[in-house]
Amino acid sequence: MTTLHARLNDELTRLRSAGLHITPRVLDAPQRARTRVDGVDVVNLASNNYLGFADHPYLKERAEAYLRTWGAGAGAVRTIAGTLKIHEDFEAQLAQFKHTGSALVLQSGFTTNQGVLGSLLQEGDLVISDELNHASIIDGLRLAKATKKIFKHKDMADLRRVLQENPTDGLKLVVTDGVFSMDGDIAPLDQIVAIAREFGAVTYVDDAHGSGVLGAQGRGTVHHFGFEHADDVIQVGTLSKAWGVVGGYAAGDANLRDVLINKARPFLFSTGHPPAVVGALSAALDLVQQDESFMTRLWENTRYFKAELQRLGFDTFGSETPITPVIFGEASAAFEASRRLLQEGVFAVGLGFPTVPRDLARIRNIVTAEHTREDLDHALGAYERVGRALGVVGG
Numbered sequence: 001m002t003t004l005h006a007r008l009n010d011e012l013t014r015l016r017s018a019g020l021h022i023t024p025r026v027l028d029a030p031q032r033a034r035t036r037v038d039g040v041d042v043v044n045l046a047s048n049n050y051l052g053f054a055d056h057p058y059l060k061e062r063a064e065a066y067l068r069t070w071g072a073g074a075g076a077v078r079t080i081a082g083t084l085k086i087h088e089d090f091e092a093q094l095a096q097f098k099h100t101g102s103a104l105v106l107q108s109g110f111t112t113n114q115g116v117l118g119s120l121l122q123e124g125d126l127v128i129s130d131e132l133n134h135a136s137i138i139d140g141l142r143l144a145k146a147t148k149k150i151f152k153h154k155d156m157a158d159l160r161r162v163l164q165e166n167p168t169d170g171l172k173l174v175v176t177d178g179v180f181s182m183d184g185d186i187a188p189l190d191q192i193v194a195i196a197r198e199f200g201a202v203t204y205v206d207d208a209h210g211s212g213v214l215g216a217q218g219r220g221t222v223h224h225f226g227f228e229h230a231d232d233v234i235q236v237g238t239l240s241k242a243w244g245v246v247g248g249y250a251a252g253d254a255n256l257r258d259v260l261i262n263k264a265r266p267f268l269f270s271t272g273h274p275p276a277v278v279g280a281l282s283a284a285l286d287l288v289q290q291d292e293s294f295m296t297r298l299w300e301n302t303r304y305f306k307a308e309l310q311r312l313g314f315d316t317f318g319s320e321t322p323i324t325p326v327i328f329g330e331a332s333a334a335f336e337a338s339r340r341l342l343q344e345g346v347f348a349v350g351l352g353f354p355t356v357p358r359d360l361a362r363i364r365n366i367v368t369a370e371h372t373r374e375d376l377d378h379a380l381g382a383y384e385r386v387g388r389a390l391g392v393v394g395g
């Protein structure tokens with residue numbers, strides 16, 4: 001008989017021997033461009049806090065106001081008694097921001113993919129997913145009853161082949177990340193939507209890393225390509241990265257919201273957001289529209305940091321967004337570089353197999369609007385020294 005103790009021990013041993021065991025680093029200060037990690041003062045290149053909203057006073061003030069007025073918690077599942085007026089108002093604000101017929105907010109980006117893919121797709125439907133799509137899409141598709149196919153990363157000929165080889169009278173859905181989280185490249189939505197339309201398919205974009213980053217005032221990848229009014233495009237994403245808080249959303253056709261309210265299981269069976277979260281989120285959408293300098297600084301910093309890394313001889317792997325990978329090859333080299341960078345006061349996380357291909361281990365840097373030129377220069381100096389010491393760049 002397997003005891004719980006034996007099972008837990010076996011799991012930890014297996015993870016450690018496969019080099020997959022993780023112990024999260026701990027921030028001793030708020031999530032900002034400069035923070036403290038495990039007791040060290042650092043320039044933070046590890047967060048998804050693209051606009052620097054996670055600790056922004058404008059968000060915190062509204063969170064506090066909503067907390068005082070509306071209470072600490074929603075008190076019930078949204079479909080039972082947990083829908084407060086502020087939930088509905090924020091969803092209307094989000095639909096307006098996204099230029100879509102409707103929007104619904106769920107607990108997280110992860111549960112949004114599970115809720116939407118798990119409830120929308122039926123037997124006889126076809127869903128085709130880019131091979132590099134996020135884990136929450138993969139798990140969402142596990143819940144879907146449709147026929148599931150994969151197309152090669154951003155390979156339009158392969159997408160077309162899969163659509164041709166799998167005719168169906170059911171719903172066809174092409175699923176892609178808007179911005180890919182490991183490489184920082186942008187999905188060619190102009191081509192994806194055009195091919196999907198040829199086959200009568202709907203395009204589903206997970207814009208976790210594009211919302212607040214691409215498109216006018218951060219309206220996202222779908223807006224960047226001009227498809228925001230299209231009723232054959234579904235946008236999902238997170239409210240935890242650029243928007244600095246927590247949550248997920250689905251936005252699109254006017255009826256999408258009502259169907260998801262009635263069918264998406266994470267929405268139906270799990271309590272909605274506390275008022276402070278809703279307050280901070282509504283402030284985040286206001287702030288990005290009132291003050292364009294957040295987007296301007298994010299992109300100035302992105303262009304500067306990427307260009308300087310390349311000038312030093314680092315391979316940033318074709319990244320087009322603030323997600324800036326630096327390729328080290330072997331996982332051991334990436335992890336060693338990350339450790340040395342931390343000693344130099346730079347927090348940037350190493351990623352190896354199975355998160356990324358075996359020979360493409362990397363450090364993933366994320367530039368934000370909050371970084372100063374001084375922060376970025378500090379990080380670049382550390383990169384130069386560590387890169388030279390490890391023989392990744394010459395000199």
Ligand code: PMP
Pocket residue numbers: 108109110111134136177181206208209237238239240246247248
């Ligand atoms: N989709 C993508 C592409 C992501 O990168 C993430 C975050 N890691 C998620 C979904 C999940 O979002 P959340 O953290 O809100 O659950």
